[in-house]
Amino acid sequence: MWKLTQGAAVALGLVAALSASAGEVEVLHYWTSGGEAKSAAELKKIMQGKGHTWRDFAVAGGGGDSAMTVLKSRVISGNPPSAAQVKGPAIQEWAEEGVLSPMDALAKAEKWDDLLPKVVADVMKYKGSYVAVPVNVHRVNWLWASSDALKKAGVAAMPKTWDEFFVAADKLKAAGLVAVAHGGQNWQDFTTFESVVLGVGGPRFYQDALVKLDGKALASDTMKKSLETFRRIKGYTDPGAPGRDWNLATAMLIQGKAGFQLMGDWAKGEFMAAGKAPGKDFLCAAAPGAASAFTFNVDSFILFKLKDAGAQKAQSDLASAIMGPGFQEVFNLNKGSIPVRTGQPMDKFDDCAKLSSKDFAETAKSGGLVPSVAHGMAIAPATEGAIKDAVSQFWNDDKISVADAMKKIATAAKTK
Ligand code: GAL
Numbered sequence: 155m156w157k158l159t160q161g162a163a164v165a166l167g168l169v170a171a172l173s174a175s176a177g178e179v180e181v182l183h184y185w186t187s188g189g190e191a192k193s194a195a196e197l198k199k200i201m202q203g204k205g206h207t208w209r210d211f212a213v214a215g216g217g218g219d220s221a222m223t224v225l226k227s228r229v230i231s232g233n234p235p236s237a238a239q240v241k242g243p244a245i246q247e248w249a250e251e252g253v254l255s256p257m258d259a260l261a262k263a264e265k266w267d268d269l270l271p272k273v274v275a276d277v278m279k280y281k282g283s284y285v286a287v288p289v290n291v292h293r294v295n296w297l298w299a300s301s302d303a304l305k306k307a308g309v310a311a312m313p314k315t316w317d318e319f320f321v322a323a324d325k326l327k328a329a330g331l332v333a334v335a336h337g338g339q340n341w342q343d344f345t346t347f348e349s350v351v352l353g354v355g356g357p358r359f360y361q362d363a364l365v366k367l368d369g370k371a372l373a374s375d376t377m378k379k380s381l382e383t384f385r386r387i388k389g390y391t392d393p394g395a396p397g398r399d400w401n402l403a404t405a406m407l408i409q410g411k412a413g414f415q416l417m418g419d420w421a422k423g424e425f426m427a428a429g430k431a432p433g434k435d436f437l438c439a440a441a442p443g444a445a446s447a448f449t450f451n452v453d454s455f456i457l458f459k460l461k462d463a464g465a466q467k468a469q470s471d472l473a474s475a476i477m478g479p480g481f482q483e484v485f486n487l488n489k490g491s492i493p494v495r496t497g498q499p500m501d502k503f504d505d506c507a508k509l510s511s512k513d514f515a516e517t518a519k520s521g522g523l524v525p526s527v528a529h530g531m532a533i534a535p536a537t538e539g540a541i542k543d544a545v546s547q548f549w550n551d552d553k554i555s556v557a558d559a560m561k562k563i564a565t566a567a568k569t570k
Contacts, residue, residue, distance in 0.1 A: 160313035168169035176205035177464025183222040183239040189423020193489040217341030242531040248568035249280030255457040257284040290491035294449035302410035312439035326413035333390035337398035344528035353443025367567040422490030438506035450516040451529035540566035
């Protein structure tokens with residue numbers, strides 16, 4: 155009779171216990187650039203440390219449009235991943251489908267309501283219950299600059315207004331540099347456009363025009379001035395801009411070939427991954443005219459209903475890990491964003507992140523905190539897509555007049 159030694163029995167018991175609680179977690183996301191991938195790897199490390207198997211379902215394509223298309227096909231075919239990077243109003247749409255795994259028990263046990271700013275917690279809930287877990291707070295209304303390029307062009311300081319911006323852009327052009335590194339994809343065009351609207355019209359106008367889609371605001375002189383400013387930026391980009399990925403535009407600053415990039419602070423993740431130091435190799439400043447405003451973009455994950463107990467445990471561990479203080483620090487240090495969990499120490503973060511953290515708190519009180527339309531935080535996905543297309547058509551076709559663009563945007567705003 156084959157007798158198990160006591161030790162072997164205990165060891166087997168341990169393995170059995172672990173394997174019951176361990177499971178596989180397949181995560182759909184679109185963090186495939188240098189900085190993004192480094193950040194995502196931190197979550198993989200934590201999950202593997204808990205004994206789970208991590209299946210990385212990365213879908214390339216900044217801004218996530220491709221990832222959302224693939225996600226829909228996976229769910230329709232009855233084969234959803236464990237978790238998917240979904241944010242803003244799209245969370246509500248997925249919850250309405252009845253396919254999400256509820257997170258309320260975990261959220262209550264870990265007191266998420268005490269740990270999250272209300273503006274964030276509200277986005278994560280469907281009919282009052284948590285159905286998504288937030289990862290970070292990205293600020294979108296940033297202007298990035300290459301220190302070398304600015305020095306070469308004789309630009310002494312970061313521009314605070316759009317007039318100062320164009321003076322600096324002229325100097326960069328005169329120095330033979332690309333003044334504005336841009337990637338011609340509709341989410342990048344709109345990232346630039348929404349920062350212009352914020353700087354030209356202010357947060358109240360931004361809310362009226364781009365969030366409430368108010369007809370009067372969309373037909374106003376302020377919108378006209380915003381579109382004129384937006385089009386003027388186009389003249390400072392290079393012929394290689396159409397279709398360029400955002401991180402390759404950031405690389406133009408890292409290589410000192412371009413002066414400015416208007417982009418969210420995931421761009422900082424690229425500078426960091428390239429070993430560049432803020433304040434030395436690159437500069438960050440609020441986009442012109444928008445220093446007292448903050449366009450927020452909160453990455454989050456939804457969990458899909460799964461049958462397997464091990465997979466469910468892995469899902470719960472994933473959500474708990476994401477909200478954990480350890481992940482909140484190491485992920486956001488790499489990603490360029492700031493922790494979404496309140497009370498996190500900021501001493502390891504750089505001055506750009508500290509400015510972001512200060513401004514996030516101040517604008518939440520002042521009314522300067524606004525949701526990013528470009529990054530799916532503000533309006534229904536179908537409406538957002540239609541407006542983005544109208545703005546990109548205007549950016550790409552100089553024959554479209556400002557007046558025509560205003561009409562196209564107003565029509566797109568009615569898309570349901
Ligand atoms: C945003 C996303 C960020 C960032 C960026 C570029 O929509 O929230 O995490 O990675 O796209 O892909």
